[in-house]
Amino acid sequence: MSPDPLKNPGPDQTVKVLPRHLAGPGTADPHTAWPFPFDEDWTLRQSEHGTVLAVSPCLRLWTSLLHEPATSRLGTWTIAANRVPFGPAGWTITFDATTPVELLHDVHTELLDLYLEDLHSDRDHLFGDTTPAYEAYAPLFAQGWGHSVRTDGTQTFLSWDGLAGVRHRYAATGPDGLAWRGWGGRLSEPLWQARFSTGTPLTLVAAFTASLISAVPLHRAVTDTPSQFRRHLYLTTPTPKPAPGGPPPPSGAGRIR
Template identity: 65%
Template sequence: MPDQLRDPFKDLAPDQTVMVLPRHLAGPGTTDPLMVWPFPFDDGWHLHTTDEGMVFASSPCVRMWTRFAPEPEKRGKGTWTISASHVPFGPSAWEITFDATTPVEILHDVHTELLDLYLESRHSDQNHLFDDPTAPHEAYTMLLACGWSHSVKTDGTQTFLAPDGLGGVQHRYATTGSDGPTWRAWGGYPSEPHWQAHLSLGAPTTVVAAFTASLISAVPLHRAAKDVPFHTRHDLYLAAPAPAKQTSGTLPVAPPPKNAGRGRSL
């Protein structure tokens, strides 16, 4: 029993594919920029690679760009960085970073929302990439609806924790005289997270809302057993039965989530 509690995947073949929830503990999945980026590269979007393995994508106007910098020797395995500037090649108006260990489906949903905002701004007289009217509560109310806890500190931050305590979203609502990101999120133990995300002041709240919606989505993620983070496996649920072949052990089957968040899936 202790071994099964420590690693409920132990009787599965390493390459056995399972469907798991919650998303914040699922592991990164396939780290492939072309799976993350929904950009129409055949319609003016730019794609560049470097000899060091770094991959860049940018909008036709070169005011919005995103980059994947792999660093396999580091804990986060690299960084996904998104930035936008008011003029081509100008200083960043805001920046979003994710560890490469962030679930790839969440990264995809964030970039899809960014593309939508970019296209809406290009065809209207409003630019929501830099002036997003979405209120912050749109990004965190859905967390509360899914049972995440809420605490507020006098330092101007509020924190939302997943029911299992192994995922969190922090919002800095008092920005005057403060440094650091406006939004921070993580999955895993807070002292040693599997992944982290940081969204600076000015990052579109609509994108933050897309991130949190994907984070709590009830759509399960496909993962090979060997790729699921080890230390929090006992908090994962099998969202659908794994194929009978190669499975002499099972994971707990997740009940239908209550008040599941909206979210896209690959």
């Protein structure tokens, strides 16, 4: 059996881990999370207080990262869309900065696709998305997540290990309500949370859930994985490239105990 990389790891020891909801945030870098073409009129700004902001050329779409290193969530990622430039937000999405950055990347990639579809058509996908709610939680069913429905108009999906969840408020709560919520870790003290307001395009929620249950492992430094949940992780150790003409090096994979 290969040695456990979590025992006396070197300072640069990295692993590939699953499930994603327990992997840790990775590098909270806007250039990792944001796929926007900043060389094509998208604006990137950073304030003296550390807030990083990206704005679309039409000024109706913006997303930001507010660093708060002294808090348990380390800050907040926020996405908002306005029906008119500088108007009130029609919908918002927020992520704790402790959310795995790959989930943020996948949601922002879908957001850019919506923006480009609107740019090249007479549709307004940012405010008239017709994606059914089922597409947002179908991936969870496919992965065997548990499902419960309450009389208060909410349904909750829980991962097989009980350490991640998605809650959907399917009953109308008004324009300012919270429609979807996702988290990793224990609900009483989550590692991270994501919140989607009423009016958020459901294709963005679907991008989030699909990324959340993806079987593609995430690269992490050993020291960045949440120590209290390491026994729930599966990992492989990245291996060096074989020498030309030589056999491939052995690799280890297994559950952390």
